[in-house]
Structures are given as structure tokens and as C-alpha cells.
Amino acid sequence: MAKEMDWGSLGFEYTPAAYRFVATWRDGKWDEGQLTTDPTVHINECAGVLQYAQACFEGLKAYRTEDGRVVTFRPELNAERMIDSATRLEIPPVPKELFMKGLDELVKANLDMVPPYGSGATLYVRPYVFGSGEVIGVKPADEYTFRMICMPVGPYFKGGAKPVVVKISDFDRAAPKGTGGIKAALNYAMSLYAGTRAHEEGFAENIYLDPATRTKIEEAGGMNVVFITKDGTFVTPKSESILPSVTRRSLEVVAKDMLGMKVEHREVLLSEVPEFAECGLVGTAAVICPVGKINDHGKVIEFPTGMDEMGPGLQKLYDTLTGIQMGRIEGPEGWLHEIK
Numbered sequence: 001m002a003k004e005m006d007w008g009s010l011g012f013e014y015t016p017a018a019y020r021f022v023a024t025w026r027d028g029k030w031d032e033g034q035l036t037t038d039p040t041v042h043i044n045e046c047a048g049v050l051q052y053a054q055a056c057f058e059g060l061k062a063y064r065t066e067d068g069r070v071v072t073f074r075p076e077l078n079a080e081r082m083i084d085s086a087t088r089l090e091i092p093p094v095p096k097e098l099f100m101k102g103l104d105e106l107v108k109a110n111l112d113m114v115p116p117y118g119s120g121a122t123l124y125v126r127p128y129v130f131g132s133g134e135v136i137g138v139k140p141a142d143e144y145t146f147r148m149i150c151m152p153v154g155p156y157f158k159g160g161a162k163p164v165v166v167k168i169s170d171f172d173r174a175a176p177k178g179t180g181g182i183k184a185a186l187n188y189a190m191s192l193y194a195g196t197r198a199h200e201e202g203f204a205e206n207i208y209l210d211p212a213t214r215t216k217i218e219e220a221g222g223m224n225v226v227f228i229t230k231d232g233t234f235v236t237p238k239s240e241s242i243l244p245s246v247t248r249r250s251l252e253v254v255a256k257d258m259l260g261m262k263v264e265h266r267e268v269l270l271s272e273v274p275e276f277a278e279c280g281l282v283g284t285a286a287v288i289c290p291v292g293k294i295n296d297h298g299k300v301i302e303f304p305t306g307m308d309e310m311g312p313g314l315q316k317l318y319d320t321l322t323g324i325q326m327g328r329i330e331g332p333e334g335w336l337h338e339i340k
């Protein structure tokens with residue numbers, strides 16, 4: 001199969017690999033899990049996930065490095081975040097050891113699906129956990145399934161990162177003490193309407209504001225927002241209802257410790273955005289997607305970096321982080337988890 005794959009032309013689509021890892025929580029504990037070739041989930045019609053959306057997920061990638069290793073990037077942070085997400089949804093958390101064991105077994109079993117170094121493609125890993133036991137009264141399910149699947153995905157940008165145009169949304173993605181800070185499937189279900197409307201209007205993404213005052217930048221719904229000031233400070237919005245992106249947290253470390261930039265993780269007002277020199281959306285899928293313009297109800301904020309390419313500050317951050325992920329640049333200790 002691997003020989004026939006045209007890695008460069010892959011998109012971001014479900015392309016099943018031969019194996020997936022599955023574990024079950026029953027009678028108060030997680031079993032040890034195992035690999036299976038069955039892509040179909042068999043659950044009761046009243047499963048908690050189907051009735052009350054009791055589900056959360058993660059997303060990370062496996063990379064082939066220049067020297068031929070297969071690695072994942074800071075997967076412990078994904079394991080920890082999935083524990084936080086599960087806890088908030090009354091799902092028994094998947095222990096870190098089980099998450100890491102599943103990840104190692106899954107990637108090892110599907111090595112032929114890890115794209116070659118230099119192809120721009122990567123192996124996307126999607127862990128998720130959901131209520132598989134039946135409920136009809138509103139309560140947590142009594143059985144849960146943890147599943148980890150993977151698929152090769154193409155480069156996010158084919159032929160270089162092109163800046164996008166985004167809009168300030170009139171919808172909210174999170175409530176102040178709600179579930180914005182966790183990777184709950186339900187956050188995505190209710191973002192689809194706003195996302196589809198934005199796409200119809202020709203925008204790549206929505207940027208959401210804080211729901212309480214609608215004056216502060218939150219995030220893009222699947223990516224955190226970052227800025228660079230005119231004097232080169234890396235600024236990232238802070239709020240309890242922003243999902244703590246692994247990419248964003250890693251970029252803060254790269255900026256401060258490797259590139260000697262000043263880093264500010266703080267509340268960011270929409271009104272100060274026109275002062276910034278660069279803007280980007282960050283997450284595992286794209287690493288950094290440059291933003292050229294933000295449309296705020298017809299008032300357009302244009303970043304001086306324009307619509308042709310990523311600005312110099314973000315480009316340096318992008319090159320360094322992807323260099324670390326691909327094993328070209330030595331990053332902080334423990335950032336690469338070696339699988340093979």
C-alpha cells in the first residue's frame with residue numbers, strides 16, 4: 001500500500017490504516033486495550049455519546065525525521081489534556097500510561113502509513129473517548145470506549161503557506177465557565193453552523209470573542225490565535241475558555257528560549273489588534289496559518305505582512321518548530337517521543 005501512496009496529493013481526509021487501538025472501561029476500570037482491524041464501532045442505540053454527546057478527542061501527528069526515526073511531538077501533553085477533557089465531561093480519564101501504550105502500538109502497527117521525510121505529509125493520530133454504555137435518564141454512561149485511529153494526511157498548504165482572511169464572529173464558541181478549555185466534541189458540533197456561514201461569506205475561519213464582554217480575542221475554534229507586535233514581541237491571548245493548544249504553548253517556548261523573543265501571554269483586546277504587525281492561527285494541522293486580514297463587521301484590519309506570504313516573525317517560529325518536529329533542529333529535552 002505504502003508504495004502506491006501519492007503522499008504529496010493527500011488532503012485532510014479519512015483514509016483508514018490497517019490497525020486501530022481500542023480499550024474499554026467497564027466495572028470501574030480500563031482494560032489494557034488491544035489493536036484491531038475492525039473500523040466499525042458497535043454500540044447500543046442508547047449509548048451516552050449518541051444521546052448526550054459524552055465525548056472528547058485529541059489530535060497529534062507522527063513524523064518521519066531526516067535520520068529515519070518515527071516520532072511524535074510532546075504526546076504527553078495530549079494525554080494530559082484528554083484527562084482534563086474527560087474529567088469535565090464525567091468520563092473516566094484514560095490513564096497516561098494507557099494513552100502512551102496505545103499510541104506506540106498504533107503507530108508501530110501502521111508504520112507503512114507514516115509518510116516519508118520531505119513529502120510534507122504526516123500521520124495524523126486521532127484519540128477519542130466516548131460513552132458507549134446505554135443511558136436514557138440524564139447521567140454519565142456506565143461503559144466507555146477509548147479508540148485511537150490514524151491516517152496519513154497531506155501538507156496543510158500545498159505550495160507554501162498563503163495568508164487567509166477571517167471574520168470576527170457574532171456567535172460564541174464557549175461560555176465563561178463552560179467547556180471552551182477542553183477538547184469536547186460538542187464544542188465542534190455547535191461551531192459547524194457558524195463555520196458554514198463564515199465559509200459561505202468567503203472567510204476561511206471565524207475568530208471568536210470572549211462571550212462575556214465581546215471585547216477580547218479568544219480563538220478560532222480549532223486553532224489558537226497569535227500575534228507579533230511591531231517590536232517583535234510574541235503575544236498570545238489568555239482566557240480560561242481558550243483550548244490550551246500544544247502548538248501555541250510550544251511556540252511560546254521556542255520564541256522565548258530559542259529565538260530570544262519577548263513573550264506575553266495575556267488578555268488581548270480586539271481594539272489593539274490593528275497595532276500588531278503579524279497574526280496567525282496555530283494548531284497541530286497547519287502549525288501556523290498566517291492571517292492577512294480580519295473582517296470585523298465590514299471594518300477590515302489589514303496586517304502589514306499582506307496576502308502573499310507569512311510574515312518574517314511567524315516564518316522564523318514556523319521554521320524552528322517544524323525543524324524540531326522533523327528532527328532537523330535540536331529542541332528542548334523530551335519534546336520528541338521516539339516510536340521507532
Ligand SMILES: *Cc1c(COP(=O)(O)O)cnc(C)c1O
Nearest residue numbers: 221222223243245246247283284
Ligand atoms: C485542538 C484545538 C486547537 C489546537 O491545539 P493543538 O494542540 O495545537 O493541536 C486549538 N483550538 C481548539 C478549540 C482545539 O480544539
